Amino acid sequence: MNKKDKIAEVTFSLALKCGFDNVSLNQIEDTGNVTTGAIYYHFKDKNDILKYIVEMYILKEIENFKKILKNYKGTPLEKLRFTFYYHVGLNIGDHSDILELSDKTNVDYKQHHLLLTSVYYQHQELRNLFHNMNLEIFKFYKELIEESIEKKEIRSDINSEDLAIYLFTIFKGFIELSTVFPKFTLKKFIETNLELIFENIKK
Amino acid sequence: MNKKDKIAEVTFSLALKCGFDNVSLNQIEDTGNVTTGAIYYHFKDKNDILKYIVEMYILKEIENFKKILKNYKGTPLEKLRFTFYYHVGLNIGDHSDILELSDKTNVDYKQHHLLLTSVYYQHQELRNLFHNMNLEIFKFYKELIEESIEKKEIRSDINSEDLAIYLFTIFKGFIELSTVFPKFTLKKFIETNLELIFENIKK
DNA sequence: GTCTATAAAATGATAGAC
């Protein structure tokens, strides 16, 4: 791995623990065995590292996932279940040659979600990147629904945009809920919601 | 308002904009016309202000809301709609004599949600307070459902705990979604979801 | 209880050698 990605990787890894703004250059230098000089050669300033991380580690995710889902065979509900589980598994790296996280197994979806939310909050200059990402996810759900309607796998008397909103809401909801509400397991959240979603979309 | 609450209020107001950790004591002093001396007389350290804010401004919310909903007459769906709209309206102050926000109208539910999430993320010492809050909300939904089943207003062949998870998920989901996804209005998110919820709970 | 002055540490960033 080149130095630039090394810096990004170690910063990402540190940021996951307590937020990007709470990671100091000193920490990055000590943990990653890099020096101030290297950092400021590759990046304009500290926030430039964040921008690079967001673009490299986060925004590529959906494109990758779409490719993966293309090869996945199953009913709409199975595809949805796969989607939900895939995203909380955060299989970064397993299917991607862009990302080179050396510690792939340790990316926790809760920390990942919290980091994204905090970055969105505290770095308004990056918000458009997130808006575009969410638009992509929305389109993904809508296409999944329209395809299923075409194949007559689910009921057709319902607006695909509304259903996409509904699915997206539940997706965001159980991630958020399982993050800040440890009473139940993630599996419980996903399966309970899938069951009620199914009641709504079956023919 | 006494000095302690003045400090808390101005800190809360500043924190809403870009996160608690990004507010400096200097900012608090300048904005609130208070001095270092006053701050450290009333609070142990900076994080002690946050703890006070969380306890005063956030955790009391549910208790207040429960009281309000008791006086609200309507069907379960109407109660749910009221709940959803109430919480994004964040009617802090309108019904509470505990809170004394001088700038009540400016509390934006998106900023409020982002602040809570960031605080949860970056201040692990406060997580238990949030867990308890979420448990209270969960119990609220569960009781609403059980009451509705008893009154035979909704279908009874469904587990009240599962339905509570479902409602809570959607609540968390549309808050999160409308915060980071400006394509649609909040009203669109709420109404679309309510419609599909209704399909699930009607007799 | 509230003030000012100041300490002590940490932070992001730059300069210049190699």
Place this chain on the structure above:
DNA sequence: GTCTATCATTTTATAGAC
């Protein structure tokens, strides 16, 4: 491209007067 040394600011927090 990478290093070390250092600057300039800002930060939280304390001390002591009133």
